[in-house]
Amino acid sequence: MAPCEYCEIQERKEGIIFQDDDIVIAVKDKVITPGQMTVFPKEHFTILEQVPENIFVKCAVMANKVSIAAFECLGAQGTNLLVRNGLGAWQNVPHFSIEIIPRTEKDNLNLQWQGKPLAEDETETTLKVIKDQLESFSKEETEKKEEKKKSTENTDEAAKPKGENYLLKSLKRIP
């Protein structure tokens, strides 16, 4: 299996700002701009969907604190938080993380997009498709929680959401 940059950071112990039992905060070497930092779970989760809720929340809260440190210690005038989830989102490290990017007014970084309004009917269809999926997803979640309550032995495999395997497969292609 191809080496994972973040698992390697843990092994080499380089660039680590902080770590505890669950997560690591590190300075990145492959960056959009110097000062870029990353918060990631110690356990190797590839995509957001696999990350347990408590770990994800911890990463988010830590990322906020790192962001504050970037403001106060790196002279940042702004910060971006970024999660690249999946190949389509240019995820280049197959290990889930939240990246913190320090920004200044004159850094000329092009971290944006060109917005374009949708046609009225497209908006309506999109809205419906998302809401329908949200409803069935929420039902699934409730059913799963009830299952979990009933059975005392529940492995991680059973708890994983279905339908994400194609995303995992596509990520295994990352060199």
Added chain:
Amino acid sequence: MPQQPQLTEEQRKQLEEKIKNMSPQELAEFQKLQCIFCQIVVGKIPSHKVYEDEKTISLLDINPARKGHLLILPKEHYAIMPQLPEKEIGHLFLVGKKLSQVLLRALKVSGTTLFVANGLAAGQRSQHFMLHLIPRKERDEVLEIEEKIIDKTQQQKILEAVENRVSELLGTKKKIVHKKEETFPSSEKTQNSPALNEKENRKEAAEKEEEKDEKKVELDDIPSNILALVKKKVKGIEIKEIEVEEKNGSKIYEFEGIAHGKDYEVEVEVDSKGKVKKVRIEKDADDGPIEENNPDREEEKKDEKVSLDDIANLFK
């Protein structure tokens, strides 16, 4: 986004005067009226809402990067992320996680991007904090990122610049001292060697003596305007400790910190309404007070170094 109506010079002055005299509550209410997203939250401005719960609201961006681009907002008005209580951050991001899964299935895309912009310099376009959730397809020209490698010396510099502050913010108060060779223990937790621990213990014991009826507080508990004032009075201050004392209905905040290698003590007295009454600054304990005055409430912020509150206030 619709343009704010242009005010004449006279109108602007009147408005500024009005704002100066507002109580914090009135100010918050005023802010909400000016904020398009607060208006959306209360239903005064229509939106394409996808999901809503007690604390958050998620809607389709009317000017999306791609079809299905969602904005996830706290219902409460915050300008930037550092202003959000931790619980709300957690909740907001969990909504993001859920909706990310929903988008993947609903739109059959091969990825999602979660994106936050804190501050104008980071591309923040709205005065109401939000999490962007963008469904992605390969080569869709959204957030095209170019990366480069930085060398180890630069990496190390950055690490040394932030790690103490990060430790502070995480509540692992120990100060990490850098020696020439790596001295971090091989265990997972980066706590310091016994010698440094002892030094810290002695310092803490000495400080406890001074405490009496003063209560230690966290940075998060301090009202942002007071923090901004302290940072303005002592430029570049790194706050190490904060204590608060209640006296005759007023609150006295005592900030201890270091700026340009010197120890500073800043005392801010605030009345029962939250208005700053007095500020006292002491440098290097022996020197005695160097500044004692009653500051103005609204001043032009022309600092070289931009503070968190300046960034948030840009949207007021």
